[in-house]
Amino acid sequence: MSWVSSPDNAPWQPLGSRWGMGYVDLGADSLHRTYWKNPSIISNDNTSMRLEYKLGPLVIAVSRSLRDDGMTFHESYNFRNVGSECLDLDGPQGTSIAIFTPFNDHYTNTKEALQNRAHAHLWANGGSNAWVKMTQMGGHGPNLGLVVTEGSLRGYSIESRDRTTMSNTRGVFQLHPIIDKLAPKEQKTIAWSMFWHDDWDDFFEKCAKLSSQFIHFNIPSYTLIGDEVATLQMTGAVSGKTTVNGQKVVCVKNGRCTAKSDRWDGLVQVETPGTEHSARLYLNRIESVERLVDSRIRFIIEKQQVFNPGKPGDGAYAVFDNQAQLIAFWDTDNDRNLGRERVGMGILMARWLRQHPDDDKVRNSLKRYYKFVCEELQDETGYVLNGPGNWEKRLYNWPWIMQLHIAVASTDLGTIGTRGGETPLERFEKTMESFYNEGGGDLYPIGLPVLESLRHLQSVGAEGLFGRAKNLFLNHGQRILDRGVDYPPFEVNFEQSIVAPAAIMLLEIFRVTKKSKWLDGAELQMKTLLRFQGKQPDYRLHDIAIRHWDGYWFGKDRMWGDTFPHYWSTLDAVALHHYSYAKADEACKKRADGIILGNLALFSQDGEASCAWIYPLSINGRTGHYKDPYANDQDWALNYLLYLKQDDEHVRKEYEKTFMDRN
Structure with a gap:
């Protein structure tokens, strides 16, 4: 197992970004980047080492030592101003100082990733309460943890991302200590300990033992709705003097402290007088889920639907530039065209119309969109184009069109817009047959509507089509079952949205057939899938799967x-949702709901949306930690919100029917 990237296991990474090197901004004369990489060795023996780097007026002393009979590794970085003037190290991005920590989080190929690579779950935005949990991708043996024991971290950045390595590496991580200003002769230190651990509980337990400034938070919900009260339960570096946003906590004898408020939104600061500890966590508060979805739908209809009567593209839902306040017609790349992932907006409209059949604006919008899909994104055989006029085969597109046809079939829209008066179910059948004829049985498909389509077909008495669809899905599922964790590469070598579809498909088949082999296979997939998730105290991170391209x-x-x-982290929510019903596990249901709510961070109450929340403080030197201006494909998150709600309603009705039949 290689926990740290090095020339041996990551030859694409720059030598100057190896572990423990870094840079500091010493001003314009050094073009704001002075790197430390040539140390003077002060001492070195079998269990410890001391180094020094001299960068003009700044001396960086690095100490490393093995402790606890070699079971922990301690590292400290001391920054000392030996000049005669104050050093201002508090740059505008908070990235004036960076320590390279190249955790080995890369997807070279499935076999090596599962055997030799690790997911890096960083909590570097937590101030004095900062940590990193490395989780082996394949779950073999112990994991590696890092907890800050002195000083604070402001956040992290990413470097060495480019078109050569593409989407298969997270790049080089940089941790940013909070040093701010250093007066002459002043010094400040950031230190951490690294240790072995098993699961998340073991990780947090060992963090508390090794660091006197660590706080473990137990927070029921990171996304609050309306005036819902937020509850923080804390253990570790807290006491009766601790405050949360200035409000004192209540502590009990076992060391657990609690604070509650119906006002917290965004940054929440946890401080203890008499110490330098200042921990941070982040909550989100939205006015109403229903109103948020409604606002988003109005926004799509009014600003993202193409109005071009009688001409190509009319009725399509398109990418919207929130800066220009225009549809981005100038951006013609496949990932921004009028097809592909944008189909999620159409499915969202159909799900909303099913719940709100009197919403004429949505009905009229969906009619125009469905006509566009049937005439410009599919041919008469069911073949799905890769965008209008683009016949390049991309199998991912088929399941989304299948999902759209089933969602429309569940409304009273009828045959409007379809070729030759075909019904949505007839379009579904052609799309399904085309998918499998084109090789879809070897794909790990995102959004294949196994459970939803079979339920609908059964409910309308389409027994022949039901049997055909079920056989195709079972054969497809068997291939995934047989492969286990031998995942094939697709657009990325190995990723969360390869594993999640495998888990979802097997779980949906189990919910249809009730045969244990499908659940057994799904549990193997779930173990791999959940390793992508972290437990950071931030609504944008907690239980949200790692994605980085x-x-x-x-x-x-x-x-x-x-x-x-x-938004594709909501695939984890779908998997956990189905798993909760398969295992009668309410905790999994709660996690699923939390992931969905966390993704509402991509939407504003006025209906604006962003396709990506860029989390690091900077990437390749460009300022990060913001929402990208494009509203593109993020509406799959709202689609799955409505889908899971629809499934809950189905289960409730089935339970009531069963109860009434028995009585």
């Missing part, structure tokens, strides 16, 4: 780097 492919600013949250 979508801002580049789908955003206006073409930014690489971590996207937290990203």
